[in-house]
Amino acid sequence: MKLNIAVLPGDGIGPExxxxxxxxxxAICEKYGHELSYxxxxxxxxxxxxxxxxxxxxxxxxxxxxDAVYFGAxxxxxxxxxxxxxxxxxxxxxxxxxxxxxxxxxxxxxxxxSLLHKSPLRAELIEGADFMCIRELTGxxxxxxxxxxxxxxxxxxxxxxxxxxxxxxIVRLAYQYAQKRRKKVxxxxxxxxxxxxxxxxxxxxxxxxxxxxxxTEYMFVDNAAMRLVQWPKSFDVMVTENMFGDILTDxxxxxxxxxxxxxxxxxxxxxxxxxxxxxxxxxxxxxxIANPLATILSAALxxxxxxxxxxxxxxxxxxxxxxxxxxxxxxxxxxxxxxxKTSEVGDWIADxxx
Amino acid sequence: MKLNIAVLPGDGIGPExxxxxxxxxxAICEKYGHELSYxxxxxxxxxxxxxxxxxxxxxxxxxxxxDAVYFGAxxxxxxxxxxxxxxxxxxxxxxxxxxxxxxxxxxxxxxxxSLLHKSPLRAELIEGADFMCIRELTGxxxxxxxxxxxxxxxxxxxxxxxxxxxxxxIVRLAYQYAQKRRKKVxxxxxxxxxxxxxxxxxxxxxxxxxxxxxxTEYMFVDNAAMRLVQWPKSFDVMVTENMFGDILTDxxxxxxxxxxxxxxxxxxxxxxxxxxxxxxxxxxxxxxIANPLATILSAALxxxxxxxxxxxxxxxxxxxxxxxxxxxxxxxxxxxxxxxKTSEVGDWIADxxx
Ligand SMILES: CC(C)[C@H](C(=O)O)[C@@H](O)C(=O)O
Ligand SMILES: CC(C)[C@H](C(=O)O)[C@@H](O)C(=O)O
Numbered sequence: 001m002k003l004n005i006a007v008l009p010g011d012g013i014g015p016e017x018x019x020x021x022x023x024x025x026x027a028i029c030e031k032y033g034h035e036l037s038y039x040x041x042x043x044x045x046x047x048x049x050x051x052x053x054x055x056x057x058x059x060x061x062x063x064x065x066x067d068a069v070y071f072g073a074x075x076x077x078x079x080x081x082x083x084x085x086x087x088x089x090x091x092x093x094x095x096x097x098x099x100x101x102x103x104x105x106x107x108x109x110x111x112x113x114s115l116l117h118k119s120p121l122r123a124e125l126i127e128g129a130d131f132m133c134i135r136e137l138t139g140x141x142x143x144x145x146x147x148x149x150x151x152x153x154x155x156x157x158x159x160x161x162x163x164x165x166x167x168x169x170i171v172r173l174a175y176q177y178a179q180k181r182r183k184k185v186x187x188x189x190x191x192x193x194x195x196x197x198x199x200x201x202x203x204x205x206x207x208x209x210x211x212x213x214x215x216t217e218y219m220f221v222d223n224a225a226m227r228l229v230q231w232p233k234s235f236d237v238m239v240t241e242n243m244f245g246d247i248l249t250d251x252x253x254x255x256x257x258x259x260x261x262x263x264x265x266x267x268x269x270x271x272x273x274x275x276x277x278x279x280x281x282x283x284x285x286x287x288x289i290a291n292p293l294a295t296i297l298s299a300a301l302x303x304x305x306x307x308x309x310x311x312x313x314x315x316x317x318x319x320x321x322x323x324x325x326x327x328x329x330x331x332x333x334x335x336x337x338x339x340x341k342t343s344e345v346g347d348w349i350a351d352x353x354x
Numbered sequence: 355m356k357l358n359i360a361v362l363p364g365d366g367i368g369p370e371x372x373x374x375x376x377x378x379x380x381a382i383c384e385k386y387g388h389e390l391s392y393x394x395x396x397x398x399x400x401x402x403x404x405x406x407x408x409x410x411x412x413x414x415x416x417x418x419x420x421d422a423v424y425f426g427a428x429x430x431x432x433x434x435x436x437x438x439x440x441x442x443x444x445x446x447x448x449x450x451x452x453x454x455x456x457x458x459x460x461x462x463x464x465x466x467x468s469l470l471h472k473s474p475l476r477a478e479l480i481e482g483a484d485f486m487c488i489r490e491l492t493g494x495x496x497x498x499x500x501x502x503x504x505x506x507x508x509x510x511x512x513x514x515x516x517x518x519x520x521x522x523x524i525v526r527l528a529y530q531y532a533q534k535r536r537k538k539v540x541x542x543x544x545x546x547x548x549x550x551x552x553x554x555x556x557x558x559x560x561x562x563x564x565x566x567x568x569x570t571e572y573m574f575v576d577n578a579a580m581r582l583v584q585w586p587k588s589f590d591v592m593v594t595e596n597m598f599g600d601i602l603t604d605x606x607x608x609x610x611x612x613x614x615x616x617x618x619x620x621x622x623x624x625x626x627x628x629x630x631x632x633x634x635x636x637x638x639x640x641x642x643i644a645n646p647l648a649t650i651l652s653a654a655l656x657x658x659x660x661x662x663x664x665x666x667x668x669x670x671x672x673x674x675x676x677x678x679x680x681x682x683x684x685x686x687x688x689x690x691x692x693x694x695k696t697s698e699v700g701d702w703i704a705d706x707x708x
Contacts, residue, residue, distance in 0.1 A: 090546045120583050121474050141514065147549045154518040156553035160495065164508040190597070192444045195501045199510035222604040229474050229583060230608050243544070247601055250576040254584050 003029065003307060005038040006066035006271075008059065011045045011089065012280025013290035013342075014072025020292035020346025021070065021299045024319065027353035028303065028312045039066075043096070044074030044089040044280070054092025060099055064270055068306035069100075070299065071275035077282050097137050101269030104170050105135040106177075106305075107249050107277060108263070109232075111256045114324055115333060119257030121229065126255060131235035132181065133252050134174050135245025137266060139166045140196070142242050162196045162241065167203040173267070174239035175211040184236035186217045188224045188244055200241060221248070228252055253277050260291040260332055263298035265305045274302040288341045291330040293320055296349060319352040357383065357661060359392040360420035360625075362413065365399045365443065366634025367644035367696075368426025374646035374700025375424060375653045378673065381707035382657065382666045393420075397450070398428030398443040398634070408446025414453055418624055422660035423454075424653065425629035431636050451491050455623030458524050459489040460531075460659075461603050461631060462617070463586075465610045468678055469687060473611030475583065480609060485589035486535065487606050488528050489599025491620060493520045494550070496596050516550045516595065521557040527621070528593035529565040538590035540571045542578045542598055554595060575602070582606055607631050614645040614686055617652035619659045628656040642695045645684040647674050650703060673706040 007022065009015040022038070029036040041059040048054050054074070063069050074089045096102070110130050111119070119126045144159035171187070178185045187204045189197035201218060208216045219227070221244045227234060228251050240248060253259050259278055266273040276294030284290045297320055304313035323329060328348045331339035340348070361376065363369040376392070383390040395413040402408050408428070417423050428443045450456070464484050465473070473480045498513035525541070532539045541558045543551035555572060562570045573581070575598045581588060582605050594602060607613050613632050620627040630648030638644045651674055658667035677683060682702045685693035694702070 088546070094547075120476060120479050122476060125474050142547055144511070149549060149553070156516055156550045157498070158514040158548045158550050160512040160514065162510055190600075192442065193448070193496055194512045195503060196510045196512050199503070222600045225579065225601045225605040226608045229605065243597075244601075246544075246576045247579045247598075251579040251583065251605065254580045 001307065001309070002035045003037065004065070004067045005036070005302075006062045006069045007038050007040045008043040008063075008069060008071045009040065010043050010072040010074040010280065011076050012073055012282040012285045014044070014074070014280055016286070016288060016342050017276065017290055017292040017295040018070060018072040020342060020349070021295040023346045023350040024296050024316055024353060025070070025299050025302075027350040028316065031353060032309070032312055038070075043071070043092055045076035045079060047092060048087055048089065052087065054087065054089050055095040055099075060096070063096070063100055066271055068302050069271055069273040070302060071273050072295065073276065073278065073280035075280040075282070094142065096273070097266065098143060100271055100273065101138060102266040102273055103136065103138045103166070103269065104173050104267040105137045105245065105249070106265045106267065107133045107135070107253065109133060109252050109256060112258050112261060112324065114335070115256070115258045115261065117257070118333075119255060121232070121255050125230075126232060126257070129232040129256065131232070131252075132177055132237045133245065133249040134170060134177070134237060134239040135249050136166065136170045136241045137245075138242075139163075140242035160194070160196050160243070162199055164199065164203055167200050168207060171204050171207050171239060174237050175207065175214050178214045178237040179211065182236040183213055184215045184217065186219055186224070186235055186238045188219050188221050188238060188240035188248065190221050190244070191218070192220060196241065224248055225251060228255060261293050261297065263294050263301050265298070265301045267305065272306050274298040274306070288343055289331055290342050291332050292342050292346055293323070293329070296320055296346070315353060319349045322352055323349050355661060355663070356389045357391065358419070358421045359390070359656075360416045360423045361392050361394045362397040362417075362423060362425045363394065364397050364426040364428040364634065365430050366427055366636040366639040368398070368428070368634055370640070370642060370696050371630065371644055371646040371649040372424060372426040374696060374703070375649040377700045377704040378650050378670055378707060379424070379653050381704040382670065385707060386663070386666055392424075397425070397446055399430035399433060401446060402441055402443065406441065408441065408443050409449040409453075414450070417450070417454055420625055422656050423625055423627040424656060425627050426649065427630065427632065427634035429634040429636070448496060450627070451620065452497060454625055454627065455492060456620040456627055457490060457492045457520070457623065458527050458621040459491045459599065459603070460619045460621065461487045461489070461607065463487060463606050463610060466612050466615060466678065468689070469610070469612045469615065471611070472687070473609060475586070475609050479584075480586060480611070483586040483610065485586070485606075486531060486591045487599065487603040488524060488531070488591060488593040489603050490520065490524045490595050491599075492596075493517075494596035514548070514550050514597070516553055518553065518557055521554050522561060525558050525561045525593060528591050529561065529568050532568045532591040533565065536590040537567060538569045538571065540573055540578070540589055540592045542573050542575050542592060542594035542602065544575050544598070545572070546574060550595065578602055579605060582609060615647050615651065617648050617655050619652070619655045621659065626660050628652040628660070642697055643685055644696050645686050646696050646700050647677070647683070650674055650700070669707060673703045676706055677703050
């Protein structure tokens with residue numbers, strides 16, 4: 001198969017972790033005889049520094065022509081500490097989401113037995129938790145207009161908007177994933193307060209009927225925030241709108257204790273983007289100490305979701321598990337023993353695959 | 355002192371727990387020689403059943419004439435399972451908040467040594483946690499207009515609005531509480547995405563200067579959702595807008611393992627409301643098994659916040675601690691031993707106070 005990938009390392013540790021992921025991607029292509037074609041492009045603070053634009057047109061063109069985008073991380077202290085900077089890395093991220101039509105952000109939340117002691121939750125609550133958060137990514141308050149200030153500057157407003165089509169598309173996706181999993185969908189909204197949530201619930205109640213094999217649960221967002229901590233194992237597939245998803249998926253990502261291990265996929269209309277959940281971790285940049293496993297696992301998702309190459313995805317996952325079993329891991333998860341460098345972990349995994 | 359209280363028991367376990375709280379209130383008034391005058395009124399599902407209105411005008415009049423409102427809980431399965439019911443108990447709650455101008459919902463989050471094992475978090479993370487969540491309660495998406503549907507029904511919208519005055523009022527309150535505590539305020543927003551959050555941050559940055567003795571921390575809401583689970587002890591006073599507050603305060607309330615113990619105060623322009631954080635727990639209604647301690651602790655807040663009677667509040671708190679030390683508690687928190695009835699716990703605490 002011919003694989004056409006755009007590589008966007010971004011800021012901070014982005015370049016070094018994406019480099020390790022690309023080693024795994026190349027090893028897989030070699031082994032399975034796929035023809036790999038890839039090109040790098042700028043995004044985030046580095047793109048602002050070089051072009052003045054966090055998501056340059058050139059980068060966008062490359063993404064549009066690619067079957068998948070392999071993404072590192074964005075964000076730089078230079079901008080984080082200055083919320084009123086006119087051009088910000090986040091604008092690049094939001095622009096990319098909108099322009100590529102990345103409507104569904106998918107985060108599988110899984111636990112790793114050897115990392116359970118790092119979870120803030122009691123082991124019995126989190127052990128074996130395995131669910132998927134699906135966050136709508138191109139609608140809601142993030143993109144709704146009008147947004148701004150009154151003339152005197154003393155009143156501010158944002159608008160949350162959703163259309164039936166936007167909701168249908170992502171709720172259907174949730175049911176399709178649930179059918180391949182434990183067959184349960186939790187629709188999270190605030191239908192007791194918001195008009196958009198009432199539309200979400202109405203549409204979900206219609207779509208629910210198309211999937212009689214899947215159990216549906218409706219939950220208010222405040223309740224979901226509690227349940228993630230109290231009983232994470234009760235979830236299989238959770239689906240929700242953009243802002244609630246921002247909050248809940250981050251909450252979900254820390255309960256496992258394996259934030260450095262969690263990949264994500266953003267499914268788009270034009271192409272799809274694969275990236276680790278963790279951020280650009282500027283303090284570690286250039287030190288060859290960052291954990292590349294979430295990025296490597298994002299490559300597994302890329303093979304599975306973008307190319308439907310399930311065996312390839314499974315082999316990457318196997319290699320990651322093997323590296324953990326062999327204790328070939330970076331300092332953040334190394335236990336009583338030697339910590340490996342970012343590049344050493346990447347090499348080990350590529351060797352394993354080969 | 356003359357205390358003029360409106361008593362709104364509401365639905366489910368509301369009446370039985372408020373009854374226990376009123377025993378404590380009466381015991382305190384007796385002991386300290388305060389003249390207590392109180393009247394009951396309807397709210398919630400019971401109010402809908404009797405008057406068709408979840409917050410009847412008569413109830414509102416009573417609240418307006420009272421120095422404090424002592425509130426139980428609202429919500430009934432009859433309405434919960436029917437999100438399209440035209441008249442719903444929640445409307446009563448939202449109507450009450452708006453009409454009484456209850457702009458600040460205050461939730462002290464504290465831990466109880468004997469309940470730490472009930473926390474979903476590892477003991478070392480939560481032991482000794484002691485912070486306060488302040489949620490703006492009459493603005494944001496809950497009340498912003500326009501809210502509704504397009505003519506064809508296929509697009510829905512909500513509006514989030516905040517004015518400088520609304521933000522100033524509650525941020526100042528946060529600093530005032532922080533001055534009496536550990537002198538740290540965490541302002542939670544999503545200033546990297548929302549115009550309303552940018553106004554929040556701008557106003558907070560101005561007010562911050564008026565309180566040089568207090569440390570200020572700005573945090574994005576997704577980060578706050580993580581931090582509550584990873585490092586709850588890093589918070590002292592957290593302040594945020596209505597919807598973020600709905601989610602974060604509920605998350606905060608379960609990390610302690612003592613949801614049945616947490617009181618709240620809603621500070622208003624016209625009067626203030628004191629109520630437990632937990633809900634109406636319909637399954638337990640009428641069984642005399644519900645835990646009345648959160649409601650009794652809400653009475654402590656009432657003496658302190660509404661009447662500035664600190665000694666009275668402290669004595670109620672002492673009585674609650676004593677009941678726990680003596681194992682005179684309901685089945686939800688009783689340990690290897692006899693569980694007491696709701697009314698028995700209420701009597702014991704009133705006796706202790708006397
Ligand atoms: C950086 C920010 C705009 C972004 C978001 O809120 O979507 C981030 O928190 C995320 O979840 O990817
Ligand atoms: C019942 C509902 C409208 C309410 C809210 O969202 O404010 C509740 O969740 C709360 O927190 O008091």
